[in-house]
Amino acid sequence: MLKQLITLGLSLAFCSSSFANVESVKAKLVQQYPQVKIENLQATEMQGLYSGTLDHQIVYINEDAQHLFIGSMIRLKDQRNLTKDLAMKKDIVDFESLPFTDAIKTVRGNGKRQLAVFSDPNCPYCKVLEGNLASLNNVTIYTFMYPIKTQSVQSSKQVWCSANKDYAWKNLIQKGIQPTASADCATPIERNLQLGKKLGLQGTPAIIFSNGYKALGAYPAVEIEKIWQQAGL
CATH class of the missing domain: 3.10.450.70 (Disulphide bond isomerase, DsbC/G, N-terminal)
Incomplete structure (x- = not known):
């Protein structure tokens, strides 16, 4: 139109x-x-x-x-x-209403600043973003595994069923090391896919800041810091 x-x-x-x-x-x-x-x-x-x-x-x-x-x-x-x-x-999202229990929680430093990230383990830009996020400090990151690629569903479920979800996720997204856990536990993967659709996330990666601002793409750490500064977060 x-x-x-x-x-x-x-x-x-x-x-x-x-x-x-x-x-x-x-x-x-x-x-x-x-x-x-x-x-x-x-x-x-x-x-x-x-x-x-x-x-x-x-x-x-x-x-x-x-x-x-x-x-x-x-x-x-x-x-x-x-x-x-x-x-x-x-594009504002109600950050506090996000189901954080369905995400992998990573805390660095005092964890004061918060981000929610929707990521697919087989998305190349998600891998870049993960590397960018690694240089941030004083942050809490909630990673919602969002396997929009069919081949990502099984490994995402295995990550969730791992004893150390954060470790298994970083091995998968950063090093390509497949998780060894079985995928027979209850996972939030289907809920995450529905949540992403509800939020209008047609691709990955997606970042949601604690003020509800939504950003799509592999933002460099310096740009994330700039958004925090401009928003007073």
Whole structure:
């Protein structure tokens, strides 16, 4: 849908009509363009302009629902990227609601800072992230084994059934050493797969910070530290 709209060459325009509200914009959009499904519609700091999501991307629409804008909104007085703020809020996860008993817990230093990581043992980028995480200190890492690759399911279950889960996981993800434990114990693997789908994790690795911010990819340790610093974590 979004690509089709871009092809049509829709652009941003401002009109001089009276200030509308969210409900009236929604009504106009449904009446005039029912095929355009904009979600999370809300007013912005700019009068007459509303933000929403279309095909998982931040878009803006004016009050008469006739013009669509795709791009970043920058507030000049402090150079803040308001579109980036919206994108971060859109992906916020309730960190405290995560089922940590279904994850492998690793504590370093005082363990004050917290991360939840979704990882597949056969994902090359997950291996890179694991190495990056190893250089972090004063952190508690909850690793949710998320075997989206079929060949990863059995070894993930074996890791969970191991006497030392953390040791077995690091041997597998960092050294490629297959766990020797049988996979006949009760594991959370299926629950983790369902949880990942619920959170919209279509790939690995994924990092969830304690403020709920979700980041996808093998983030370098310095970038993780930077996010902690910017978020005051």
